[in-house]
Amino acid sequence: MKFTExxxxxxxxxxxxxxxxxKGYLQAMNKVDNTEIKMFFKQTADRRSDFARDLRREILxxxxxxxxxxxxxxxxxxxxxxxxxxLSGNKEEAVLKECLKYEKESMEEYDNFLKDQATLPxxxxxxxxxxxxxxxxxINRAMVYEESVS
Numbered sequence: 196m197k198f199t200e201x202x203x204x205x206x207x208x209x210x211x212x213x214x215x216x217x218k219g220y221l222q223a224m225n226k227v228d229n230t231e232i233k234m235f236f237k238q239t240a241d242r243r244s245d246f247a248r249d250l251r252r253e254i255l256x257x258x259x260x261x262x263x264x265x266x267x268x269x270x271x272x273x274x275x276x277x278x279x280x281x282l283s284g285n286k287e288e289a290v291l292k293e294c295l296k297y298e299k300e301s302m303e304e305y306d307n308f309l310k311d312q313a314t315l316p317x318x319x320x321x322x323x324x325x326x327x328x329x330x331x332x333x334i335n336r337a338m339v340y341e342e343s344v345s
Contacts, residue, residue: 202319203259205308209323210250211262212301217243219297223290232287232340236294239333246326253322291341298334305330 220240224233251261305327312320 199257199259202315203254203257203261206250206254206257206319207259207262209304209308210247210254212304213243213246213250214262216297216301217247220294223294226290227287229287229340229344232291232344235336235340239294242329242333246329249322249326253319256318287344288341291337291344295334295337295341298330298337302327302330302334 217240220236220243224236224240227233227236254261305323309315309320309323309327315323
């Protein structure tokens with residue numbers, strides 16, 4: 196497999212998860228009543244949309260075709276989040292916990308990708324580092340919100 200194909204495959208995996216994350220945050224936004232948390236979810240969904248645009252552009256720069264949608268796993272996770280939210284007495288806390296869990300998984304994906312910096316082009320490193328840092332900020336904010344509603 197050529198380097199560009201391998202890179203694009205790995206970036207497409209991140210792209211699919213980014214689509215899942217964006218959909219998840221939009222869904223989460225509709226599950227909570229707290230206006231501040233709603234706004235956080237909306238802003239985070241918008242940021243994930245920006246990530247998707249960035250990743251598509253990076254994949255195209257390798258001469259490959261970006262994925263167009265999320266994963267079945269993402270759809271399944273959103274389904275279970277809906278069930279958990281319905282059964283929970285504290286909707287905000289339940290939704291924030293699920294968002295935190297997913298964001299931590301995303302962080303691991305980015306960290307694993309960035310471990311191979313010796314083989315990554317500088318543009319890819321810069322892009323993934325920027326996304327990773329934004330995910331860390333989202334985790335930090337979600338933890339503050341979770342603490343405030345628990």
